[in-house]
Amino acid sequence: MSDYIEKIAACFRANADRNKAEAMEAYMRGQFPFLGIKTPERTKLLHDFWQTNGVPQGEELLQAVRELWLLPEREFQNVAMAHLDKHVKRADKLHIDLLEQLVLSKSWWDTVDYIAAHLIGRHLSKYPELITDYPDRWIESDHMWLRRTAILFQLKYKGRTDTLRLFGYIERCKEEKDFFIRKAIGWALREYAKTDAEAVKRFVASTELSPLSVREALKNV
Template identity: 35%
Template sequence: MWYIDIFEQLEELRNPARAVQMEAYMRNQFSFLGISAAPRKAVYQKLFRQASKDDIVDFHFVEACFSRLEREFHYAGVDYLLAIQSNLSQEHLPKVKECIMKKSWWDTVDGLDGVVGCLVQRYPELKNTMIDWSLEDNIWIRRVAIDHQLLFKERTDTDLLGKIIKNNLNNTEFFINKAIGWSLRDYSKTDPQWVAKFIEENRASMSPLSIREGSKYL
């Protein structure tokens, strides 16, 4: 198992005092080793870049990451998928979906937005899957459906974005309404007129949070 050394190096960087702070920030939902992002990523960045060049896709590694207790291992799994996303095919989307649903919270879920978005860009037929995801019971799957086009800019499929958001209007879930606001705010940097029109047409069904976030740059 090529990744054992990664796990050992992360364990060696354990910082109990910092772990307490990180756990508190995440509302004590997860245990932490206490490693900040830069030294954590320094442990595996070169290996992940090489894996991408070698056309490797190792979901056993990702599963091993999420099987560990501390959150830094989960971050490593997400960072791996981001690093090798160009090697993924549409057949891998169910595996990515499993990752979204494992020990879910905004930090890992939002990290996987880019992985899903990359797949949808390469395989446009997955747009229908995103519409399906936008109707799922799992709020994290729906959140990724809403936000998977973040940073797409002029490549954004506004018909798809509009349909997905409308499937999640009249919602009381904070993480859904926040995601709606973020998706609109991000796209407003590219097409503020479209976002302003969408908000005006759907204002009665949108949460104040979504409107506030979506209108930030208008």
């Protein structure tokens, strides 16, 4: 473990709260241990840590992300994603491979959704030529979280959304029983409805979706 990671781990563990951790672990269905540091506190701790220690750059930052991802407490995966936010504008094409690895590791909705909509979405906006090699492959994957990522990566695209691709991905997954896929379908459609509600209504009317997906898609229409 690098000196940087040892320092950041010590900083966060010194602020652990077992009572809050138990509630957070229960909310996440016992998927991961927690330190008990909620988002506002975590954000401030990290900001103060960076003020004192600086933010690593380039490969050092990416190595810090990899090391943070290996730490057991869930807060450290959130801290890793905050580091990745600092790297988005500088990332080269191959950065997508690290993001894919993170989707596949310690997978749950809290990290996958942020990586999909914020990190991968921004990366593929910068390098759209990667879409055919990554999301188009993910939607065919046996790994549910990769399929969810493919459905959600355009979540913030608004008028830039490739609707043929989005609707095609949903057609591909519409018969799935998995809650997280059905929820992702509804969420993606609900978000795009803010841009083109009529297109979403037409698609929902002509496509046999689960009641959950329909309810989510049309919630604000």
